[in-house]
Amino acid sequence: xxxxxxxxxxxxxxxxxxxxxxxxxxxxxxxxxxxxxxxxxxxxxxxxxxxxxxxxxxxxxxxxxxxxxxxxxxxxxxxxxxxxxxxxxxxxxxxxxxxxxxxxxxxxxxxxxxxxxxxxxxxxxxxxxxxxxxxxxxxxxxxxxxxxxxxxxxxxxxxxxxxxxxxxxxxxxxxxxxxxxxxxxxxxxxxxxxxxxxxxxxxxxxxxxxxxxxxxxxxxxxxxxxxxxxxx
Amino acid sequence: xxxxxxxxxxxxxxxxxxxxxxxxxxxxxxxxxxxxxxxxxxxxxxxxxxxxxxxxxxxxxxxxxxxxxxxxxxxxxxxxxxxxxxxxxxxxxxxxxxxxxxxxxxxxxxxxxxxxxxxxxxxxxxxxxxxxxxxxxxxxxxxxxxxxxxxxxxxxxxxxxxxxxxxxxxxxxxxxxxxxxxxxxxxxxxxxxxxxxxxxxxxxxxxxxxxxxxxxxxxxxxxxxxxxxxxxxxxxxxxxxxxxxxxxxxxxxxxxxxxxxxxxxxxxxxxxxxxxxxxxxxxxxxxxxxxxxxxxxxxxxxxxxxxxxxxxxxxxxxxxxxxxxxxxxxxxxxxxxxxxxxxxxxxxxxxxxxxxxxxxxxxxxxxxxxxxxxxxxxxxxxxxxxxxxxxxxxxxxxxxxxxxxxxxxxxxxxxxxxxxxxxxxxxxxxxxxxxxxxxxxxxxxxxxxxxxxxxxxxxxxxxxxxxxxxxxxxxxxxxxxxxxxxxxxxxxxxxxxxxxxxxxxxxxxxxxxxxxxxxxxxxxxxxxxxxxxxxxxxxxxxxxxxxxxxxxxxxxxxxxxxxxxxxxxxxxxxxxxxxxxxxxxxxxxxxxxxxxxxxxxxxxxxxxxxxxxxxxxxxxxxxxxxxxxxxxxxxxxxxxxxxxxxxxxxxxxxxxxxxxxxxxxxxxxxxxxxxxxxxxxxxxxxxxxxxxxxxxxxxxxxxxxxxxxxxxxxxxxxxxxxxxxxxxxxxxxxxxxxxxxxxxxxxxxxxxxxxxxxxxxxxxx
Numbered sequence: 001x002x003x004x005x006x007x008x009x010x011x012x013x014x015x016x017x018x019x020x021x022x023x024x025x026x027x028x029x030x031x032x033x034x035x036x037x038x039x040x041x042x043x044x045x046x047x048x049x050x051x052x053x054x055x056x057x058x059x060x061x062x063x064x065x066x067x068x069x070x071x072x073x074x075x076x077x078x079x080x081x082x083x084x085x086x087x088x089x090x091x092x093x094x095x096x097x098x099x100x101x102x103x104x105x106x107x108x109x110x111x112x113x114x115x116x117x118x119x120x121x122x123x124x125x126x127x128x129x130x131x132x133x134x135x136x137x138x139x140x141x142x143x144x145x146x147x148x149x150x151x152x153x154x155x156x157x158x159x160x161x162x163x164x165x166x167x168x169x170x171x172x173x174x175x176x177x178x179x180x181x182x183x184x185x186x187x188x189x190x191x192x193x194x195x196x197x198x199x200x201x202x203x204x205x206x207x208x209x210x211x212x213x214x215x216x217x218x219x220x221x222x223x224x225x226x227x228x229x230x231x232x
Numbered sequence: 233x234x235x236x237x238x239x240x241x242x243x244x245x246x247x248x249x250x251x252x253x254x255x256x257x258x259x260x261x262x263x264x265x266x267x268x269x270x271x272x273x274x275x276x277x278x279x280x281x282x283x284x285x286x287x288x289x290x291x292x293x294x295x296x297x298x299x300x301x302x303x304x305x306x307x308x309x310x311x312x313x314x315x316x317x318x319x320x321x322x323x324x325x326x327x328x329x330x331x332x333x334x335x336x337x338x339x340x341x342x343x344x345x346x347x348x349x350x351x352x353x354x355x356x357x358x359x360x361x362x363x364x365x366x367x368x369x370x371x372x373x374x375x376x377x378x379x380x381x382x383x384x385x386x387x388x389x390x391x392x393x394x395x396x397x398x399x400x401x402x403x404x405x406x407x408x409x410x411x412x413x414x415x416x417x418x419x420x421x422x423x424x425x426x427x428x429x430x431x432x433x434x435x436x437x438x439x440x441x442x443x444x445x446x447x448x449x450x451x452x453x454x455x456x457x458x459x460x461x462x463x464x465x466x467x468x469x470x471x472x473x474x475x476x477x478x479x480x481x482x483x484x485x486x487x488x489x490x491x492x493x494x495x496x497x498x499x500x501x502x503x504x505x506x507x508x509x510x511x512x513x514x515x516x517x518x519x520x521x522x523x524x525x526x527x528x529x530x531x532x533x534x535x536x537x538x539x540x541x542x543x544x545x546x547x548x549x550x551x552x553x554x555x556x557x558x559x560x561x562x563x564x565x566x567x568x569x570x571x572x573x574x575x576x577x578x579x580x581x582x583x584x585x586x587x588x589x590x591x592x593x594x595x596x597x598x599x600x601x602x603x604x605x606x607x608x609x610x611x612x613x614x615x616x617x618x619x620x621x622x623x624x625x626x627x628x629x630x631x632x633x634x635x636x637x638x639x640x641x642x643x644x645x646x647x648x649x650x651x652x653x654x655x656x657x658x659x660x661x662x663x664x665x666x667x668x669x670x671x672x673x674x675x676x677x678x679x680x681x682x683x684x685x686x687x688x689x690x691x692x693x694x695x696x697x698x699x700x701x702x703x704x705x706x707x708x709x710x711x712x713x714x715x716x717x718x719x720x721x722x723x724x725x726x727x728x729x730x731x732x733x734x735x736x737x738x739x740x741x742x743x744x745x746x747x748x749x750x751x752x753x754x755x756x757x758x759x760x761x762x763x764x765x766x767x768x769x770x771x772x773x774x775x776x777x778x779x780x781x782x783x784x785x786x787x788x789x790x791x792x793x794x795x796x797x798x799x800x801x802x803x804x805x806x807x808x809x810x811x812x813x814x815x816x817x818x819x820x821x822x823x824x825x826x827x828x829x830x831x832x833x834x835x836x837x838x839x840x841x842x843x844x845x846x847x848x849x850x851x852x853x854x855x856x857x858x859x860x861x862x863x864x865x866x867x868x869x870x871x872x873x874x875x876x877x878x879x880x881x882x883x884x885x886x887x888x889x890x891x892x893x894x895x896x897x898x899x900x901x902x903x904x905x906x907x908x909x910x911x912x913x914x915x916x917x918x919x920x921x922x923x924x925x926x927x928x929x930x931x932x933x934x935x936x937x938x939x940x941x942x943x944x945x946x947x948x949x950x951x952x953x954x955x956x957x958x959x960x961x962x963x964x965x966x967x968x969x970x971x972x973x974x975x976x977x978x979x980x981x982x983x984x985x986x987x988x989x990x991x992x993x994x995x996x997x
Contacts (some may be wrong), residue, residue, distance in 0.1 A: 049305075056308040063315040132301030135308070158316055 011171020049134025051169030062161020086150030090206025274415025415923020457523030482513025710780030
C-alpha cells in the first residue's frame with residue numbers, strides 16, 4: 001500500500017491547484033459565519049461532506065472495477081490496464097497543472113441549475129447546510145478527482161477504494177481550510193512553488209500507478225483469482 | 233400571473249395543467265368547487281415553488297432543500313452498503329461466500345434499512361402530498377403508481393431484512409425518490425426559464441408608481457392607478473400607466489413596446505405608453521388607462537391567452553396522454569403478474585416500478601407547450617405579438633403571401649405634392665373642411681390630409697360622419713352648408729359630385745404620375761384635389777424579393793391599374809392585383825387558398841380587415857387602424873416588414889422543435905416501456921431516464937428562446953435583410969438636424985396614439 005501516503009500528499013498538495021475552482025466555495029462557506037470559530041466549524045462540516053462524497057465515489061469506482069474484472073476474467077491484464085489508465089490520467093493532470101502541457105484540462109463548469117443550489121446551501125446558516133454543500137460539490141467535475149477515481153477502480157476492492165478516496169479528500173482539507181479560513185496566506189512566489197511541487201507529486205503518484213500496472217503486465221501466467229487483489 | 237385562464241395554469245411555471253381527466257364531467261364539477269389554493273402541474277413545480285419561497289424569506293432555514301440534501305446523503309450511504317452487499321449475494325455463488333461474512337452482511341442490510349427509512353420520510357412525504365392533491369382534484373397521475381411501487385419495494389425489502397433472507401431493494405427506493413425529485417425540480421426550473429420570456433413584457437411595468445393625490449406625492453402599487461391619476465415619472469424610470477403628459481417634457485425610449493429604436497421627444501399633451509422608458513425628464517402625466525389595463529398589460533394578456541389556447545399538436549398530445557394512465561396501469565400490473573410468476577415477487581415489483589417510471593408522460597405533455605411558450609416569448613421579445621398559438625404552426629405551412637399595399641409596403645405616410653383647387657373655391661376653406669372631416673378617419677390619406685394642414689386653426693369636429701370603407705368619408709363641418717365628401721375620385725362619382733374640366737385635367741395628369749388622390753367636394757362639385765405620393769418602405773423591395781423566391785406572392789391594392797403597374801416596376805416585377813375593394817380582397821384570398829394553399833395576409837388598413845380575418849394567418853402591421861389589428865392573428869408592433877422573414881423562420885423552427893419533441897417523447901416512452909415491461913430496465917435507470925428525457929425536451933425548447941435575430945434570418949437565408957436593417961439604423965442614428973428629429977418624434981406620437989387606442993381598446997375579439 002505505498003499509494004495511500006502518496007495519495008494523501010497528492011490530495012494535500014494537489015488541492016493547491018484546485019483552489020481556483022473550489023476555493024471560491026470555501027470562501028462562500030466563510031461568508032455565512034459569524035466568527036472565526038464558527039467559520040472553522042463550517043469549513044470542517046463542508047470538508048466532511050466533500051470527503052463523504054469522495055468515499056462513496058471511491059467505493060462505487062472500486063465496485064465498478066471489481067465487476068469489470070469479474071465480467072471479463074479472460075482479459076488477464078484488466079487491473080493492469082486500469083492502473084495504467086489511472087496513472088496516465090494522473091501524469092497528465094500533474095503536467096497540465098505544472099504548465100508543462102497546454103492541452104485543455106479535464107475540468108468543466110458546474111451546470112447552471114446546480115449553481116443556484118450550491119449558493120443556497122453555501123450561504124445557509126447551520127452546520128448541516130455546509131455539509132450538504134460539501135457533499136454536492138464533491139460531485140463537481142475535476143480532472144484530478146477522475147484520475148483518483150480511476151486509481152480507486154484499479155484497486156477493485158470496495159473498502160480500499162473508499163479508503164483511497166477518503167485519504168485523498170483528507171489531503172485536500174488543509175488547503176481548503178486555509179483558503180476558507182484565512183484567505184491566501186502564502187505569497188505569490190510561495191504559491192507558485194507549492195503548485196509546482198503539487199504537480200510533481202501528482203505525476204509521481206501517476207508514475208507509481210503505471211509502474212504497478214506494468215508490473216502486472218510483465219508477470220505472464222498470473223490470472224486474477226477473484227481473491228484479494230492487493231496481496232500482490 | 234393574472235391571465236384569463238389563471239385557474240388552469242400551474243402556480244409555479246405558468247404552464248397549463250392537464251385539463252383532461254378520467255372522470256370527465258365529474259372532474260369539472262369538482263374543479264369548480266375545489267378549495268382556492270395554488271394548483272401545480274407536477275410535483276416538480278410544487279417542490280420548486282417551496283424552494284423559491286424559502287429562498288425569498290431571508291434567514292429562514294431552507295428546509296426543503298436541506299431535506300433533499302439529507303436524502304442525498306442517506307441515499308449515498310445506502311448505495312455504498314448495497315454495493316458491499318452486491319459483492320456478496322449477487323455476484324458470488326454459494327461456495328464463494330466466506331462463512332464469517334454472514335453476520336456482517338446481515339448488519340449491512342440493517343444499516344441499509346436504517347438509512348433508507350429517512351429517505352422515504354423526507355422525499356416520499358412531499359410526493360404523497362402531491363398525489364393527495366391530485367386525487368382531490370380527481371386528476372390522478374402516474375405519481376400514484378410511482379408512490380405505490382416505491383412503497384411496495386420498501387415493504388418487500390423490510391420483510392426480507394426481518395426474515396433474514398431474500399433480496400433487499402433499499403437502493404431502488406432511495407435512488408428512485410432522489411432521481412425523481414431532482415429531475416422534476418430541475419425540469420420545473422427549466423420550464424420557468426422558458427415561460428419567463430413571456431412575462432418579460434409584464435416585468436417592464438414598475439411595481440409601484442408615484443402618484444400625486446390631494447397635492448402630495450404617494451407611492452401606490454401600479455395596479456391601483458385609476459384613470460385621471462397624476463403619475464410622476466422620474467428620469468430613468470419606466471412609465472407605469474398609459475397617459476398624457478401634463479407637465480415637462482422628456483425623451484422617451486419606447487423600443488420595448490413599439491420596437492422603435494429611436495427615442496422620441498414627448499411634451500405636454502403628448503401620449504405616452506406604459507412600459508416605455510423615460511430617459512431624461514421629470515414628467516407628470518395624467519393616466520388615461522387604469523394600472524390594470526394599460527397597453528403593456530393588454531399585450532401581456534394577449535400573449536398569455538395565446539399560450540393558453542391549445543395548439544394543434546398539443547391536442548394530439550393531450551389525446552395520447554389521456555390514454556396513458558389506464559394503459560400504464562394495465563402494463564404495470566401485467567409486468568408485475570408475469571414476472572412474479574416467472575421469477576418472484578421482487579422481480580415483478582421492480583419491473584412494474586420501472587414501467588411506471590419510464591411511462592411518466594412528462595416529456596410528452598411538455599413537448600408542445602414548452603416549444604410554443606418559448607417561441608411566443610421570443611416573438612414578443614422581437615416586438616411581434618402572436619395572439620393565437622396555432623397561428624405559428626399555420627404560418628410555417630403557408631404557401632401564399634398576400635400583401636396589402638398602402639401602409640404595408642408603403643410607409644402609410646404619403647407626402648402631399650400639391651393641392652389643386654377649383655378657381656371658384658377658397659383654398660383655406662377647402663383645406664379647413666378637408667382637415668376637419670379627415671380628422672374623424674384613420675385612413676392613411678385622411679391622416680395625411682390632417683398632417684398637411686397642421687398650421688390651420690382647429691375648428692369643432694365634423695358632425696354626422698359616415699365612413700365607407702375603401703372609398704371615403706362624408707359629414708358636416710362648420711363653414712359649409714352642404715354635406716362634405718372626402719375620398720377617392722370613384723367615391724365622388726358615386727355621390728354625384730362633378731369634376732370641373734380644369735380639375736379633371738389636373739386629375740388625369742396626377743393619375744398619369746401615379747399619385748394618390750384625395751378629393752374634397754360639396755354642393756355637387758369637386759372643390760379640390762390633394763395629390764399624394766406614396767413612399768415605399770426602405771426594406772419593402774428586399775423583403776418581397778426574398779418572399780418571391782419561396783412563396784406565391786401577390787400584392788392587393790385598391791389603386792387603379794396605372795399606379796399598380798408603376799409600383800410593380802418599382803418592386804422589380806411583383807404580381808399586383810389592382811382596383812380591389814375590400815370584398816374583392818376577401819375573394820382573392822379565398823381564390824388563392826383554393827389554388828395554392830394556406831394564405832398569409834399582411835395588411836393594416838381598414839379595407840383589408842375582412843381579408844386579414846379570412847386568411848389562414850392574418851398579420852397586422854403596427855401602424856394599422858384598430859379593426860384590422862383585431863382581425864390579425866399576429867401583430868408586428870414594429871411595423872417593419874423585415875420581421876416577416878424573421879417570424880416565418882421562428883414559426884418553422886418552432887414547428888420543427890415541436891415535432892422533434894413529440895417524436896422523441898413518443899419513441900422514448902414506447903421503447904422504454906417495452907424494455908421495462910420485459911424486466912430489462914432497473915428502476916434506478918428508468919428514473920434517471922425519465923428525468924433526462926424531460927430535461928431534453930425542456931432544453932430543446934429553450935433553444936428557441938435563445939435564438940438571435942441573426943440566427944433566425946440565417947435560417948431562411950435572409951441575412952441580407954439584417955444588413956439592410958443595420959444600415960437603416962445607422963441612417964436613423966445619423967439624423968442630427970433637430971428640426972427633422974423633432975418632426976420624426978411627432979410622427980412617432982401619432983403612431984403611439986394609435987397603438988395606445990388600439991391595444992387598450994381590448995384585444996379580445
